[in-house]
Amino acid sequence: DGGITQSPKYLFRKEGQNVTLSCEQNLNHDAMYWYRQDPGQGLRLIYYSQIVNDFQKGDIAEGYSVSREKKESFPLTVTSAQKNPTAFYLCASSSQSGRSYEQYFGPGTRLTVT
Amino acid sequence: AQSVAQPEDQVNVAEGNPLTVKCTYSVSGNPYLFWYVQYPNRGLQFLLKYITGDNLVKGSYGFEAEFNKSQTSFHLKKPSALVSDSALYFCAAGGGGGNKLTFGTGTQLKVEL
Numbered sequence: 001d002g003g004i005t006q007s008p009k010y011l012f013r014k015e016g017q018n019v020t021l022s023c024e025q026n027l028n029h030d031a032m033y034w035y036r037q038d039p040g041q042g043l044r045l046i047y048y049s050q051i052v053n054d055f056q057k058g059d060i061a062e063g064y065s066v067s068r069e070k071k072e073s074f075p076l077t078v079t080s081a082q083k084n085p086t087a088f089y090l091c092a093s094s095s096q097s098g099r100s101y102e103q104y105f106g107p108g109t110r111l112t113v114t
Numbered sequence: 115a116q117s118v119a120q121p122e123d124q125v126n127v128a129e130g131n132p133l134t135v136k137c138t139y140s141v142s143g144n145p146y147l148f149w150y151v152q153y154p155n156r157g158l159q160f161l162l163k164y165i166t167g168d169n170l171v172k173g174s175y176g177f178e179a180e181f182n183k184s185q186t187s188f189h190l191k192k193p194s195a196l197v198s199d200s201a202l203y204f205c206a207a208g209g210g211g212g213n214k215l216t217f218g219t220g221t222q223l224k225v226e227l
Contacts, residue, residue: 031213042219090157094213101146103215105157
């Protein structure tokens with residue numbers, strides 16, 4: 001988990017409220033990613049960003065929004081439009097240079113919406 | 115579209131025995147392949163990768179994986195399993211020049227005494 005921090009570790013919200021999950025990295029990586037993990041479904045890509053001030057939708061972007069104003073930070077907002085927001089959320093980053101390609105993950109945030 | 119299949123939800127093995135966790139993939143162009151491990155309520159930890167070169171890749175904690183292009187497989191192996199290897203293992207694949215990865219659904223490895 002080194003180099004990528006996610007906060008908080010556990011988050012509880014009432015239905016209908018927006019919530020923002022934090023992700024910060026000090027690895028000087030250009031690319032950052034948000035995944036959602038549900039039991040038996042593996043990791044599904046929500047949004048990713050390859051450079052500051054630019055991001056792309058992943059496979060399940062509906063009901064989520066992101067921003068990338070700084071290289072180090074890639075916050076994810078879970079909006080009230082997300083129909084089933086309770087899940088484990090993972091942030092990752094990767095270098096764009098060389099042939100590294102591997103992604104490094106943060107410790108995750110478990111969001112529970114009731 | 116990229117896809118990764120991990121056909122076994124769970125693999126059980128006795129400590130000291132060899133283990134194999136299976137993975138097959140479908141990507142455009144030359145694939146780059148990864149294995150990650152996840153312990154409960156933690157993020158994913160990188161184990162090893164194949165980008166190019168030798169088909170047998172060695173990684174952390176004594177794990178290795180064999181890239182088989184004809185079978186589009188990248189199975190994870192370890193000669194002698196430890197109880198501490200018990201965890202959730204994910205295979206991931208990318209390709210086509212992009213840096214998006216597609217993950218499998220994960221395989222729960224249980225190593226028993």
